Amino acid sequence: MSLHREPVLFGATGFTGQLTAEYLVEVHKQNVTEEKLTIIWSINETRKENSLLTNFSWALAGRNLGKLEKVRDRLIELDSSLKDLDLIIANTNQPDSLDAVLSQTRVVISTVGPFTLYGTPLVEACLRQKTHYVDITGESPWIKTIIDKYDQQAKDNQVMIVPSCGFDSVPSDLGAYMVSQYMHTHHHLDLASLKMSVTKLKGGFSGGTIQSMMEIIYQQQQQQQLHNDGTKENMNDPYSLATRRGVDKGTLIPKLQRDHDFGHQWQTFFIMSAINEKVVRRSWSIWTDRGQSYGPLFTYQERTSVPHFLVALLLTSAVCTIFPLLTAMARYTPSFFRKLMHWLPGSGDGPTAEQRAKGGFEMQFVGVSESEPYDEAKRIRAIVKGFRDPGYGDTCRMVAESALCIVKSLHQLPGNKGGILTPATAFGQILIDRLTKDQGMVFQVKDL
Structure with a gap:
């Protein structure tokens, strides 16, 4: 070669x-x-x-x-x-x-x-x-x-x-970067808060993705049990990947409430938020180290929009039930947990070409600037879209x-x-330019 x-x-x-x-x-x-x-x-x-x-x-x-x-x-x-x-x-x-x-x-x-x-x-x-x-x-x-x-x-x-x-974590990370750049360029202000909601998501899971998720749970529990190394604390720390600490508390389970910024839809848990939020906060910290911070008070959160309260309640309940159950299994019955992994789809399995062709996603971001007392904060909306199966x-x-x-x-x-x-x-803007070439993806940002 x-x-x-x-x-x-x-x-x-x-x-x-x-x-x-x-x-x-x-x-x-x-x-x-x-x-x-x-x-x-x-x-x-x-x-x-x-x-x-x-x-x-x-x-x-x-x-x-x-x-x-x-x-x-x-x-x-x-x-x-x-x-x-x-x-x-x-x-x-x-x-x-x-x-x-x-x-x-x-x-x-x-x-x-x-x-x-x-x-x-x-x-x-x-x-x-x-x-x-x-x-x-x-x-x-x-x-x-x-x-x-x-x-x-x-x-x-x-x-x-x-x-x-x-999909972990380019749309979230570049979306946050794009909003910050727009806020600085058009308004000369820092970004105080940014929230993202997934308003459309259609795609499948492959066996490799499922196995990776299970392996994370298993390795986390084994390390914590054998070495008492603070793995659990690191997993729950919103700044575990960052070079410095910010003001974000990073809650995993959202309040069940509507959000008028996202069509007045109910907001619930987004499964990718556990990694995406940490990646975005690492970006914030690295840009801060470079002297180009999003803003010293920058906070970030991700959610999923659903139209009905019962759907939001069901998804939130599932998160509060399934993940703690898998965590307990990995810690107290590791041999059974390993057997469960073998029963689940393995690497090589995944959605068909027809299923992948019907996939797509849309993420909406709403950013708010820092402002002086009595000054009205600037608000920005951004949209990131993909037109294929998000994961594959x-x-x-x-x-x-x-x-x-x-x-x-x-x-x-x-x-x-x-x-x-x-x-x-x-990669910054250079990757955005490559992804949006020939409308392969959409990255848009404007004032609200």
Whole structure:
């Protein structure tokens, strides 16, 4: 494999990995077509550089050559030019194999979960080889672990390690960033509070996602029980991933109340808020460290909008029942909990193509500025939309475009000095521009 093969997609034979590979094919074909048109156009015009259109070369990596070949065969059906696509054998249990791969590329995309089990060796190899890294994890305890262990090393090596580049947590993180930028640019004010509500969500769960969620619960309880290391406190700490503390209290279960800012609908728990809110607060803290804070009093919360009180009550009750029950099982009957994990859908299972095509999401944000006494605060509304299955369509778009930010625009990225970063602090507006190209996603913001 030559050095220009970037990005390398690690975990390409898994459910999300295969779909990410298909998205890269989609981008590759589009870029080739646009480049041909640009060349024709440039015969009579001075060609303008456009990093969004420049083609790229990439490779697939995984543990099993036979499975990788099957994935490539599927991709060749979509684009016959991929018959020479590189296939690379690498295993997280074999550091030498990881080093061999990562020494020859600038950026790797990882879809190999649960990251608590398989993520750390790849991050360590990226730091050894000075290779940038993006993934789709929503596992906040694991992110906390790599921040504590490797953030300074990543900065020293100027390596960008960027977890949570999928539906966890790009829409939330870039949405908050966009609102803050608008508030500063248009009103020259800090952002005091920001709330987000999911107003549309249609998509499925894959076996890998379910297994990752169960693994988080299991590892959290085992660590707490064996080492008494404060894991529970870290999980409940709204600033567990941040570099500094703010004023947010971070409540998990919302009050059952209507919110006129979101169509006067009932607000209830959003399952992704446990990771998204922490990622947004880490972004706030990193931007503050850089002297570009959202605001010293910044608070953030996420909810889901539902039209009926009974639906809100049912969802809230389920959260208050199911998660404590699973936590108790993981702590007091770990062997049974492991059996339960085996009974649930495993990696490789997920929504069908027809189901994914019907997916989509919409998130609405309402931000309020800081204000002097007797001054009226400025209020801003933002909308982030996706038009594919959030977990297995738009997630693939988001993680692939995150990697392509590094491939195409490394020197313009706000996070190019390295560290364990967030999507907003790593990529900022450049990722928004890539995601909104050709209306692939929508990021809109305006005054209320």
